[in-house]
Amino acid sequence: SAVVSDVVSEDDPLIRQVVSNGAGEDSDDHLLNAEHHFTLFKSKYGKTYATQEEHDYRLGVFKANLRRAKRHQLLDPTAVHGVTKFSDLTPSEFRRQFLGLRPLKLPADAQKAPILPTND
Amino acid sequence: LPTDFDWRDHGAVTGVKDQGSCGSCWSFSTTGALEGAHYLSTGELVSLSEQQLVDCDHECDPQEYGACDSGCNGGLMTTAFEYTLKAGGLEREDDYPYTGNDRGACKFDKSKIAASVSNFSVISVNEDQIAANLVKHGPLAVGINAVFMQTYMKGVSCPYICGRHLDHGVLLVGYGSAGYAPIRFKEKPYWIIKNSWGENWGEEGYYKICRGRNVCGVDSMVSSVAALQTKSQ
Numbered sequence: 001s002a003v004v005s006d007v008v009s010e011d012d013p014l015i016r017q018v019v020s021n022g023a024g025e026d027s028d029d030h031l032l033n034a035e036h037h038f039t040l041f042k043s044k045y046g047k048t049y050a051t052q053e054e055h056d057y058r059l060g061v062f063k064a065n066l067r068r069a070k071r072h073q074l075l076d077p078t079a080v081h082g083v084t085k086f087s088d089l090t091p092s093e094f095r096r097q098f099l100g101l102r103p104l105k106l107p108a109d110a111q112k113a114p115i116l117p118t119n120d
Numbered sequence: 121l122p123t124d125f126d127w128r129d130h131g132a133v134t135g136v137k138d139q140g141s142c143g144s145c146w147s148f149s150t151t152g153a154l155e156g157a158h159y160l161s162t163g164e165l166v167s168l169s170e171q172q173l174v175d176c177d178h179e180c181d182p183q184e185y186g187a188c189d190s191g192c193n194g195g196l197m198t199t200a201f202e203y204t205l206k207a208g209g210l211e212r213e214d215d216y217p218y219t220g221n222d223r224g225a226c227k228f229d230k231s232k233i234a235a236s237v238s239n240f241s242v243i244s245v246n247e248d249q250i251a252a253n254l255v256k257h258g259p260l261a262v263g264i265n266a267v268f269m270q271t272y273m274k275g276v277s278c279p280y281i282c283g284r285h286l287d288h289g290v291l292l293v294g295y296g297s298a299g300y301a302p303i304r305f306k307e308k309p310y311w312i313i314k315n316s317w318g319e320n321w322g323e324e325g326y327y328k329i330c331r332g333r334n335v336c337g338v339d340s341m342v343s344s345v346a347a348l349q350t351k352s353q
Contacts (some may be wrong), residue, residue, distance in 0.1 A: 045320075046183070069271040076268055078300040078330070079275035085321055086270045087189055094270050096318065099287045100143025100194035101263050102187055113241040113344055116252035 029058050034063045037083060049059040063090075121251050126294030126312055127259050132159040133293050134167045136325030138318035140220030146195035147173035148316035149261040149289035152208060153197070156258035156293075157347035166234050169216035176226035177203040191222025196288055196344050197261035201240040209236035209348075236348040243320035243342040247331055251295060253344050260292040263341035264313070264329075274323050276300035276310045278330035284337035290315050290327070292342070299328060311338060 038059050041047065049055040065087045072081040086094050127133050134155050139148055147170040159165045173189070182330040189195030191202065203211055212234040216227065243253050250324065252288035254260050263286035268279050276299045291314040313327040321336035329338055 025287050065271065072268055072271045075281060076277055076279040079268070079277040079328075080273040081268070081271040082273050083318070084273060086273060089270075091267075091270065096289060097141040097143065098139070098145070099266055100192065101287050101289045102146070102194045102196045103190075103286070109247075111239070111241040113243045113249070113253055115244075116249060116256060118252050120249040 034066055035097065038062045039064065041083050041087055047088060061090055064089050121176075121248070121255060123297040124253075124295065125255055126296075127156060127254075128211045128293060131165055131302075132156040132258055132280070133291075133314060134165060136314065136319045137170070137316050139170070139218075139316045142192035142222065143194045144170060144174050144192055144195055144222075145316055146189065146289040147171075147177075149291050150197045150204070151210065152291035152293075152314060153228040153259055153261040153343070153345045154201075154204065154235055154237065154347060157237075157289075157345045159178065160258045161322050161347045161349045167213035168210040168235055169213050169218070170226050171224075172211055172216045172219045172226075173203070174199050174205065174218075174316050175224055176228045179203040179206075193222070195289075197263075198240065198242065201261075201343065202239055205237045205240070209233035235291070236350060238346045238348045240343060240345040242311050243341050243344055245334065247339055250292070250339060250342050253342075254294070255291060257344045259314070261343045261345070262290055262313070262338060264288050264290055264338050265336040268336065269315070269322075269327060270328060272322055276308070276328040276330055278308070278310075278335060282336040283335065284340060286341055287336050292338075293326075295331060297329075300330070308332070312344060313338075 041062065051056055069081045137148055139145055150173060151168040151170050155166060155168050174191045177189045177200055179202050181199060189199050190195040207228065208230055211229065211232045216234045244249055265283045265285055266288035268277055292311055293314050294312040295309060296312065297309050297322060299310040301307050310328045311331055313329060314327055315322060315327050319325040329335055334340060
C-alpha cells in the first residue's frame, strides 16, 4: 500500500510524491535489530528499569517507536527521525511528561502587536 | 528584513535548559522570551527562573473558567507574562533554581527581581510579521504541535501532514533562508526553535522547522514581550 501526498504547496504544484506507509517489506528487518538498538539506547541515555517486566514492556514500546520513527521519516524526509531520549515512552506518556501547553483561547482584550513594515 | 537571522549570534539567548519530566515547557518559553527582551533593553543576558513560574504563577484566563497556569500540569506563555507583569518580575535562575517538580511552595523574593515585563502582545498569523517582530523585539514565545518532535534527531522538519493542535511551548530565536532542498534542489526557508529538553535532544537542543505554511501550527500562537530597562541586581 502507499500513501500519496501533495508534497509541495502552491509554489510548486506539479510534483507529487508517492511513499510507502512503512508497514511493508523491510519492517521485519528493522525490528530484528531492535534489541541491539535498545541496548545502545539504554547505555547512551543511562536508562535502567526496576523489574524484568518493566524492561520487557519498555522494549515493546521502543519497538513501536522505531516503527513510528520510520513513519515520521517517510512523512518528513528533510529531517532525520530515529532513536531519541524519548524512545521508551508511549505517545501519551510523552505528552503527559514533556509537553504542557494549555489550549489558547485568545482573550478579546489581548493586545495585538502593531503591524511592522517588512519592505527592505 | 535580513534573509537570515539568529539571535544566538547576537548574544540574546541563554544555554539550552532541560525541563525534565514536568509539563513546564510554557515556563521555559516565557523565560526565554523575557531573557531576550531584557538583553535588548539592558545589554545584559540573564538566565531567569522557570521555577518561580512553576511554583508561583497560577494566573487564569479570565475568559475560560479553570484555565490556569499550573506548574507541571501545563500553562500558557501569555498568562505567564501577565503573572510576571503583576508580580513585578522574575528572579535569576541562580536565585530560584529549577527543581523539575511543582510540589514546593512559592518562594518568590521581590527584592531579587532580575527582569521585569513592561508590555506583551500577540502577533498575527503572518510569517513576515513574525519575522519582523523577531528581529525588532527579540526571541518570541511560540506554541507548536510536537508530534514529530518525539522522534526528531536533526535537519529541517517539514512534514507533509502535521496537526495544528498546539501542545508545546518553545522559543523562536531565528530563521534561515536556505536550509533544505525537498525536491528539485530548491532551497526552502526555515525557523530556528530553542527547545527545553536538554542539549542531548535534536540539534544540540534546537529544532528547525520549515517556514511558509504554518507547519505544525508554529505560526498560530506567537507572542512578544518587552522588558523594563532595569539592570538586575
